[in-house]
Amino acid sequence: MLVKVLLLIVFFAVMIGIGVYTRKHATDVNGFVLGSRSAGPWITAFAYGTSYFSAVVFVGYAGQFGWKYGIASTWIGLGNAILGSLLAWFVLGRRTRVMTQHIDAKTMPDYFGKRYNSDALKIAASVITFVFLIPYTASVYNGLSRLFGMAFDITYSTVVIIMAVLTGLYVILGGYMATAINDFIQGIVMLFGICAVIYSVLNGQGGFYSSLSKLAAQVPVEGDVIKVAGDGIFASFFGPDPLNLLGVIILTSLGTWGLPQMVGKFYAIKSEKSIKTGMIVSTAFAVVVSGGCYFLGGFGRLFSDKIDIATGGYDSIIPTMLSTLPDILIGIVIVLVLSASMSTLSSLVLTSSSTITIDFLGTTVLKKTAEKKQVLLMKIFVVVFVAISVIIALNKDSIPNIAQLMGYSWGALAGAFLAPFMYGLYWKKVTKASVWASFIFSIIVTVTNMIWGYIQSPINAGAFTMLVSLILVPVISLITPKMKKEETDKLFECFEEKVEVPVKDALD
Numbered sequence: 399m400l401v402k403v404l405l406l407i408v409f410f411a412v413m414i415g416i417g418v419y420t421r422k423h424a425t426d427v428n429g430f431v432l433g434s435r436s437a438g439p440w441i442t443a444f445a446y447g448t449s450y451f452s453a454v455v456f457v458g459y460a461g462q463f464g465w466k467y468g469i470a471s472t473w474i475g476l477g478n479a480i481l482g483s484l485l486a487w488f489v490l491g492r493r494t495r496v497m498t499q500h501i502d503a504k505t506m507p508d509y510f511g512k513r514y515n516s517d518a519l520k521i522a523a524s525v526i527t528f529v530f531l532i533p534y535t536a537s538v539y540n541g542l543s544r545l546f547g548m549a550f551d552i553t554y555s556t557v558v559i560i561m562a563v564l565t566g567l568y569v570i571l572g573g574y575m576a577t578a579i580n581d582f583i584q585g586i587v588m589l590f591g592i593c594a595v596i597y598s599v600l601n602g603q604g605g606f607y608s609s610l611s612k613l614a615a616q617v618p619v620e621g622d623v624i625k626v627a628g629d630g631i632f633a634s635f636f637g638p639d640p641l642n643l644l645g646v647i648i649l650t651s652l653g654t655w656g657l658p659q660m661v662g663k664f665y666a667i668k669s670e671k672s673i674k675t676g677m678i679v680s681t682a683f684a685v686v687v688s689g690g691c692y693f694l695g696g697f698g699r700l701f702s703d704k705i706d707i708a709t710g711g712y713d714s715i716i717p718t719m720l721s722t723l724p725d726i727l728i729g730i731v732i733v734l735v736l737s738a739s740m741s742t743l744s745s746l747v748l749t750s751s752s753t754i755t756i757d758f759l760g761t762t763v764l765k766k767t768a769e770k771k772q773v774l775l776m777k778i779f780v781v782v783f784v785a786i787s788v789i790i791a792l793n794k795d796s797i798p799n800i801a802q803l804m805g806y807s808w809g810a811l812a813g814a815f816l817a818p819f820m821y822g823l824y825w826k827k828v829t830k831a832s833v834w835a836s837f838i839f840s841i842i843v844t845v846t847n848m849i850w851g852y853i854q855s856p857i858n859a860g861a862f863t864m865l866v867s868l869i870l871v872p873v874i875s876l877i878t879p880k881m882k883k884e885e886t887d888k889l890f891e892c893f894e895e896k897v898e899v900p901v902k903d904a905l906d
Contacts, residue, residue, distance in 0.1 A: 401726055402725060402732060405730070405732065406729075406736075413564065413740065414571070416580050416583075417570075417580075420533040423818075427756065427776075430573035430752070430776060433701065438668055438672060439668075439669075439671055439676050440675065440678065442584065442676045444584075444683065445581040445745075445849060446580075446663045447483070447581075447684055448588065449742050450482065450654060451684075451742070452739040452742035454537050454742070455691050456651075456716060456734075457687060457717065458540075458712055459474070459650070459691075460694060460716055461698060462713075462715070463646055463695065464694070464695020464697070464698045465630075465698045465707070465714070466623065466642075467637035467638065467696070468638070468663065468699070469610070469613060469693070469696040470634060470637030470640075470696070471643070471692040471695055472692050472693045473701075474646050474685075475685070475689030475691060476685065477647035478651050479681050479682075480651075481486060481652055482654045482655075482684065483684040484677060484681040486655050487497060489655075489820070490664060490678060490820065490868050491677065492673050493824070493893070494664035496893060497513070498665045498894075501893035504752070505527075506523060506527065506815060507519075507524040507753050507756075507757035508520060508753075508756060509822075510822075511761070512554075514828075514833055515881065517761050518814040519830065522588050522834075524753045524754060525758065527753045527757075527811065528750050528783070529806065530806070530807050531538070531658075531811070533806055534803065535725070535783070537804050537807070539791035540791055543613050545619060553691050555792055558788055558792055559786050561739070562788045564784075564785065565738070565740060565744055566780050567753075568817070570781075572737060577748060580744065581745075585737070587733055589686055591730050591733065591737070592687055592690040592694075593678050593686070593690065593728070594727065595734065596693065596694050598724075599697065599722075600697065600761065603700055612700050613632050613699060615631070618638070622638070624639065625641065632736075645857055646861075649812075649858075651857055652864055653808040653860065655816045656813070656815040657808065658749045658753065659746050661819065662749060682759070694719070695715070695716065697719075698716070701718055728874060737799055747783055747899060750779070751777070751783055755772055756772065759775065802856045805859065806856050807862050809840070809843075809859050810844040811863075812860065813836070813840030813843070813866075813867050814836055814841060815836075816867060817867040817870065818837075818867075821871055821872065826887075826890055828875050828883075829874065830878075830881070832870065832871040832873075832874035835870055837865045839863065840863040844859065844860075844863065
């Protein structure tokens with residue numbers, strides 16, 4: 399217990415210390431929200447990766463989908479690395495940085511307002527962002543609290559409140575740079591931590607080959623969805639339900655392309671080198687961390703004698719697997735999941751507070767507010783957002799499990815934003831009507847599915863909204879009034895600006 403407590407004290411001291419150190423970067427709006435667009439390649443890459451993966455992935459998704467799909471759940475982690483990191487940087491990174499600086503957009507709703515010349519779109523996007531980031535934040539608190547309950551026997555509500563206070567504190571102190579530097583340190587902890595945990599858990603089962611043999615011997619139980627039957631199905635290449643596995647890969651990988659807290663990392667890129675290095679580093683990070691989490695979760699059934707899915711739910715699987723580890727490793731796991739979760743929480747809190755201040759209030763009732771007052775308002779909304787998400791997290795008996803909460807959040811946000819954001823970077827003919835259609839369609843599907851559940855899995859519902867939106871936006875853009883040509887030409891002129899580069903990068 400002493401080791402675990404000491405590790406936590408060091409972790410929290412470093413985190414708050416960085417918040418104090420980076421206060422000088424958070425004196426104006428640009429510094430508080432984007433770190434003055436000065437984040438280097440490694441800082442940006444780790445900020446992207448650590449915002450991507452949290453207790454939601456480690457506890458909720460790895461447990462649930464490892465149980466459902468066995469070792470095939472590792473494909474989700476690899477999908478996160480290739481589609482959610484590598485291709486996201488390649489397709490969105492450079493163009494996002496160039497256009498958002500050209501139109502002086504600080505947030506995703508700000509981008510919609512200035513790219514499509516519509517304050518109404520900006521306000522709508524800010525409301526969607528604020529509302530649907532709350533269930534995601536609550537799911538992170540939920541995952542954290544389950545692990546703390548296992549390791550320290552602390553009550554769920556105590557953990558939630560402590561984490562909320564600490565997250566709010568260092569975001570208020572240092573803004574974006576505090577979260578980015580903390581993300582870098584926390585990312586290193588995550589890389590080493592997940593490797594140590596996988597080794598220890600599998601070693602406790604006799605090693606990798608022994609664990610795989612035991613997994614192959616597992617038979618389906620009542621309630622398992624088996625689309626592809628056969629011996630050793632949980633140790634097979636595509637697992638027992640390949641179609642639903644694909645739905646999870648799409649939501650958790652393609653979804654990052656439309657999440658404000660993820661795309662916002664591209665706004666803050668410092669240079670061309672940051673893009674190239676960031677793309678490689680964040681992809682490698684995702685392979686290790688996300689691939690490792692799902693790989694570990696795939697062996698969850700080896701602990702079925704200790705897990706009661708009917709009463710404890712899928713969220714109890716990973717904590718049960720880890721409870722067999724020595725105290726020193728449990729301490730490392732706690733710091734690992736804390737690192738993953740605090741980085742995600744800080745990113746969510748910063749995104750929500752900035753969007754409600756800059757995009758909603760700044761466009762409606764506070765149009766001519768001074769910079770210092772805007773920063774103060776953002777700090778106030780950090781507290782408001784944290785308080786609301788804590789209230790939801792504390793009512794854990796009346797909310798869905800972690801994976802469902804995240805499915806609702808990502809489905810609504812990515813479904814609404816992904817297509818109009820991405821097409822808007824590449825295609826001049828995207829119309830305001832098509833953006834509204836994407837917003838309205840995704841929110842209606844998400845909310846009505848929450849009420850009536852006509853798409854059984856929130857994960858599949860989220861993947862559905864994203865894929866339909868990718869078709870909806872270009873189709874509606876072709877049949878609705880276009881923006882004025884001089885407006886779009888001015889928007890896209892930033893991509894034609896000439897720059898000098900060394901001959902090793904480009905021939906004459």
